[in-house]
Amino acid sequence: MxxxxxxxxxxxxxxxxxxxxxxxxxxxxxxxxxxxxxxxxxxxxxxxxxxxxxxxxxxxxxxxxxxxxxxxxxxxxxxxxxxxxxxxxxxxxxxxxxxxQLRTAAASAVGARYLAKKPITQLGLFGTGWQAEGQLTAMATEFPLTQAFVYSRDEEKRQAFAERMSEKLQIEIVPVHDPREAVEDLPLIVTATTSKHPVFDGNLLAEGALVCAVGANWTFKREVDVVTVRRADNWVCDSIEACRGEAGDFVIAAEEGYFDWTTAVSLADVIAGKAIGRNNQDSIVLFKTVGLAxxxxxxxxxxxxxxxxxxxxxxxxxx
The missing domain is CATH 3.30.1780.10 (ornithine cyclodeaminase, domain 1)
Incomplete structure (x- = not known):
């Protein structure tokens, strides 16, 4: 062969x-x-x-x-x-x-399939790059999305992203000027940026929200803040072993005394029925992916x- x-x-x-x-x-x-x-x-x-x-x-x-x-x-x-x-x-x-790009986005969609409070018709998205495009496509494939609120620091890029993706996915994409608008009252928030620092205030999260944190896979980077980690009721990893070595969102929070690795579960165990990924409808869930071979x-x-x-x-x- x-x-x-x-x-x-x-x-x-x-x-x-x-x-x-x-x-x-x-x-x-x-x-x-x-x-x-x-x-x-x-x-x-x-x-x-x-x-x-x-x-x-x-x-x-x-x-x-x-x-x-x-x-x-x-x-x-x-x-x-x-x-x-x-x-x-x-x-x-x-x-x-x-x-x-496909598998990274699909991992978030699979996480949301098992962890999100349904129905999901709206989401907030941080990032307007190649990976953000995949994330939005995956969520629109998995859920009956009608509207997405997109934030990035560059106004021109987020406007262009909204126009391109609304035409591609046939849903309303709203480019927002304030990060708050991509978080408040939304059931699903996806972060797919290159930022080294948190991109939104965890105090803004609605009860029952799922956060899919995708972008940071170095221990010195985090897209979600300590408030988000502390407010979460469930912490789910694509791989606990991989996240311990790469997920700055959790690593930094643990170093600061706001997160205990023993509380994290893997999505694999959730799907296999070995762990709970969402306590109840009002639980805030944080799902972290760093990517698996x-x-x-x-x-x-x-x-x-x-x-x-x-x-x-x-x-x-x-x-």
Whole structure:
């Protein structure tokens, strides 16, 4: 069997958000019942350059793999490698920027599927970049959204984002000038920014709100403040192990004495029925995602399944 190389445009051609959400849901379920193993991200650094690596084994799929990406001042380059666990053969090398956007957004949608107080027809969104676009698309795929309130510091960017996404999703996107307007009285708030500091005041959260914090995956960054952490009744991680090493939102709050890691539960355990993710309808829930390699491996495997029906896609590699 020959390893094949696939480019971004081929990934975009075959994968959609609805499919990705179901793939990621099953990822979490399998983690909860022991059908897969995930190894958190590790980083190697030198001035001006960071190499990020993470890997996972998915017994339930018969595959394993890794995600590696580099970040520099000029941007990031993402790749996923998929292996057959029986033969050890490398099946594919996939350019993974598009794949990463899909699985990151789907993780939030899956979290909201199990943790949000329904119905969800409105949300607040912080961020107007590539990941924010994916987050909004995923939530509009999962829920019957009619309206979203979007905040970023750059007025021009948030206006352009609102116009572009309202046309794409056919819902009302309201660019707001005050962070308050993207939090107050809303059942779901998503943060997908590059900010090192909290982007809203946790005192503004409504009873029963779910916060999906996505953007910060370094211990010195946090998008949500201590007030949000303290007001939460439930604290849920995509992976407690990964969040302990990366989620500044929790790490900093713990260092300041406002959070106890023993109170956190994993979404996998919630889905598997081993933990409670929401105490009641009035509970404020904080769901933190830093991204899991298992999601990349599972979605990469799904892509290969779809690509098998299109033999003209990809390029054979000499190994």
């Amino acid at each position: 020959t390893c094949r190389f696939y480019r971004e445009q081929e990934v975009a051609m075959l994968l959609d958000m609805a499919t990705t959400i179901e793939v990621v849901d099953e990822c979490f379920r399998q983690l909860g019942i022991g059908g897969a193993e995930n190894v958190p991200r590790h980083r190697a650094r030198t001035p001006g350059f960071v190499l990020h690596g993470m890997h996972a084994a998915a017994e339930y799929l018969g595959t394993a793999g890794w995600k590696m990406y580099s970040t520099t001042r000029t941007g990031a380059k993402f790749h996923v490698g998929i292996y057959d666990i029986e033969s050890g053969q490398m099946l594919a090398l996939i350019e993974a920027d598009q794949l990463g 298992l999601q990349d491996v599972a979605l990469g495997t799904k892509f290969l399944e779809l690509a098998a029906n299109k033999p003209d896609l990809g390029m054979a590699l000499p190994f």
